[in-house]
Amino acid sequence: MTAALINVPAKARRGDIIEVKTLMSHIMETGYRRTAAGELVPRNIITSFTCRYNGKEVFRADLFPAIAANPFISFFTVATDSGKFDFEWIGDQGFSETASAAITVVE
């Protein structure tokens, strides 16, 4: 399964406010649903999302059972330097995915 869709502008001017969009593939099973046989379906959600910009954390979110499948997270940050965005999703049942995107910052 393809893990993530990432949208970071490839190029920006220093000081620009840029939007970062991420979409992670995940079922986000709430843990409240039951099967036809009445058994509880174990919770399986992403619990945390982090974004580092050149190693420095610029965004973090905690996720909860009410969030829909394939969570889409978008946020804004300031383009400071050329480099890399590193994304990390951590969740139940040992779920761990990473992705990255490059940005070139010009004066």
Added chain:
Amino acid sequence: MILARAIACAALLATALPARASEIPQAERRSGYSFMAPDTKAIQDDDTTNPGMLWVLDGETLWKKKIGTADKACADCHDDARTSMKGVAARHPAFDKTLGHPVNLEQRINLCRAQHQQAPPLAYESHDLLALSAFVAEQSRDVAISAPSDPELEPFVANGRKLFGQRQGQLNLACANCHDDNWDKHLAGSAVTQAHPTGYPMYRLEWQTLGSLERRMRACMTGIRAQAFDFGAPEWVELELYLMSRAAGMPIETPAVRP
């Protein structure tokens, strides 16, 4: 929720009982997209926000993967899908001469698997079948749906048209009662829409996953409390054919996003 819908349905019927008024004039046809809120349109418009793209990308991987006893990938015969698969979704279901009946895109993929890859068929609504059909259909994005022109298809289109206009289920409703006669109204707050199959398989927010046209039609049949046809039943393909003839000329949007 279902009860509320049923009551709304009944209320709708009470005001619009005269059966099938008429088919929708060409100039008034609208994709389900045009009924959506701006936020939902935005999800579909951007390939990095459209969750359907997850399946399209998976489909691209499957397209290149060698499988079956023939150890062949789709790409080994069809090469680059961007050229070979362009327009294919816009002209399916198509008549299969060997079988003597029309097949839709999912069935075509499974036929290819059986005949050329010697691989077992993929189950309806399985992840891999949805991914492959989304990938193939996405190559036809913006291509106009072509009206079924094969004369051998005529009886099947006619049968689909008949099914579309046939009342069924405990609520005794035909597809046409909502989608031809009352598409400009609302059912429990949701737009009824015209039922044009422009974006399948599509990501439905209610499902939180990608689904086929058959799944969508099943949902409608459950809504009118009718017994849905079996998976892969010929009636689905006939209905799909009629819907495609109804939507001829409208562009493919796969993977569409709907509420």
